[in-house]
Amino acid sequence: MSNKRNGKQTVKMQTPPSIVSSACIVGPKEGEGPLRLYFDEIIEDEMWGEKSWEKAESKLMRETFAKVLKKGGRLPEQINYVIAGDLLNQCIAANFGLRESEVPFLGVFGACSTMAESMSIGAMLIDGGFADDVVCITSSHFCSAEKQFRFPLELGTQRPPTSQWTVTGSGGVLLSNQGTGPYITYVTTGKIVDMGIKDANNMGGAMAPAAVDTILTHFKDTGLSPDFYDLIVTGDLGLVGKDICEEILESEGYDIHERYNDCGLMIYDRKKQDVHAGGSGCACSAAVLAGFILNEVRNGNLNNVLFVATGALLSPTSTQQGESIPSIAHAVSIQRTLSREG
Amino acid sequence: MQNGLLTYINAFLVGGIICSIGQVLIDKTKLTPARILVLFVTSGAILTALGIYQKIVDIGGAGATIPLTGFGYNLAKGAFQDVDKNGILGAFTGGIKAAAAGITAAIFFGYIASVVFTPKAKR
Numbered sequence: 466m467s468n469k470r471n472g473k474q475t476v477k478m479q480t481p482p483s484i485v486s487s488a489c490i491v492g493p494k495e496g497e498g499p500l501r502l503y504f505d506e507i508i509e510d511e512m513w514g515e516k517s518w519e520k521a522e523s524k525l526m527r528e529t530f531a532k533v534l535k536k537g538g539r540l541p542e543q544i545n546y547v548i549a550g551d552l553l554n555q556c557i558a559a560n561f562g563l564r565e566s567e568v569p570f571l572g573v574f575g576a577c578s579t580m581a582e583s584m585s586i587g588a589m590l591i592d593g594g595f596a597d598d599v600v601c602i603t604s605s606h607f608c609s610a611e612k613q614f615r616f617p618l619e620l621g622t623q624r625p626p627t628s629q630w631t632v633t634g635s636g637g638v639l640l641s642n643q644g645t646g647p648y649i650t651y652v653t654t655g656k657i658v659d660m661g662i663k664d665a666n667n668m669g670g671a672m673a674p675a676a677v678d679t680i681l682t683h684f685k686d687t688g689l690s691p692d693f694y695d696l697i698v699t700g701d702l703g704l705v706g707k708d709i710c711e712e713i714l715e716s717e718g719y720d721i722h723e724r725y726n727d728c729g730l731m732i733y734d735r736k737k738q739d740v741h742a743g744g745s746g747c748a749c750s751a752a753v754l755a756g757f758i759l760n761e762v763r764n765g766n767l768n769n770v771l772f773v774a775t776g777a778l779l780s781p782t783s784t785q786q787g788e789s790i791p792s793i794a795h796a797v798s799i800q801r802t803l804s805r806e807g
Numbered sequence: 808m809q810n811g812l813l814t815y816i817n818a819f820l821v822g823g824i825i826c827s828i829g830q831v832l833i834d835k836t837k838l839t840p841a842r843i844l845v846l847f848v849t850s851g852a853i854l855t856a857l858g859i860y861q862k863i864v865d866i867g868g869a870g871a872t873i874p875l876t877g878f879g880y881n882l883a884k885g886a887f888q889d890v891d892k893n894g895i896l897g898a899f900t901g902g903i904k905a906a907a908a909g910i911t912a913a914i915f916f917g918y919i920a921s922v923v924f925t926p927k928a929k930r
Binding site for chain 2: 492494510511512607608615616617618619622623625626633664666
């Protein structure tokens with residue numbers, strides 16, 4: 466077994482890559498939420514001057530990519546890989562958004578876990594000596610997601626109270642083998658977990674087992690315990706999923722509730738904003754990470770964070786065929802300094 | 808005058824009840840909005856065939872004909888009338904004939920709306 470593997474699903478970085486810069490652009494609803502001061506840019510309306518939601522989403526990714534580079538002091542020529550994905554069929558937001566980037570492109574699909582998936586691959590490429598600088602970026606858009614997974618907005622259909630609100634936005638990071646942190650120290654790659662839940666209006670409940678599986682595996686593989694982390698954050702389990710995740714982990718002997726939060730619950734004010742069960746989408750975890758969490762790590766409010774983005778690997782077709790919802794969660798361990806290594 | 812007021816109140820109550828049923832279905836079941844609408848149309852047609860919906864229309868007027876159950880009512884009633892006039896073929900032609908104005912209006916005004924207005928996200 467290679468000397469970088471830790472246990473079943475975890476890789477320990479020999480030379481932890483640094484997260485050199487991060488950036489995110491979000492939509493107006495996110496811009497009215499509790500994290501509004503942490504986002505780089507808030508667009509005025511969901512079309513952003515484009516002719517379709519899909520084009521607007523591509524623009525979000527394109528502009529965020531540019532911001533990530535600018536804040537990291539790099540030119541596109543210096544980037545070895547961009548690893549990107551989104552929710553749209555064939556990941557067109559990424560394909561068209563990064564069409565002119567001139568950077569070697571690896572498209573990935575992890576649904577809402579894309580941010581953690583792309584960071585996992587990026588970190589491994591750098592630690593493996595295959596790259597110096599990698600950009601990991603993802604996007605989602607409420608209108609394009611509704612059109613694809615549920616109904617187009619023009620139909621004016623009503624959304625049930627358990628549904629989640631897809632975050633409109635894009636978030637990205639620049640990883641490099643040159644830098645002074647925050648560092649990516651461990652990557653735990655999730656397996657697909659399906660508990661047979663078919664209710665697309667209870668994605669949180671469907672994804673919680675995947676989050677539990679990955680978090681448990683991470684602790685077992687690394688020998689770390691929950692109190693190593695100041696924050697364990699999942700992508701978009703929402704209210705119901707978060708409770709399930711906490712409960713199951715506790716029954717397995719891991720009490721995380723003091724340090725556990727969920728990006729879907731952080732990005733919106735559920736009482737004031739009509740988002741039903743909370744936020745979701747690739748940009749949910751990406752924007753909260755790129756905007757808020759990394760900011761808190763940089764200024765020392767947080768030292769060690771376990772970022773666990775969760776994804777529901779379904780499609781409109783599988784739902785129509787009566788299939789359940791297979792889910793996945795990827796964990797990325799982020800540390801401000803390398804002194805307190807596990 | 809009293810009769811006029813009662814008509815409005817009945818329309819309000821009947822229409823409200825039908826829509827409340829829709830709300831309960833959205834909140835308490837896993838039916839998608841599209842399935843609920845289809846359920847409304849087919850229920851309207853079936854209740855008309857059973858002779859029940861006509862009674863609801865007599866009480867509620869527009870409160871019964873405007874919601875989508877009323878469209879099912881229209882289709883079923885049209886089919887019956889055409890069968891009476893033209894025999895069994897009327898089962899195929901009657902429904903669409905009766906609903907022709909409504910369907911065409913929906914397409915026409917829907918088109919105009921999509922050309923004139925730009926979609927915006929809800930807040």
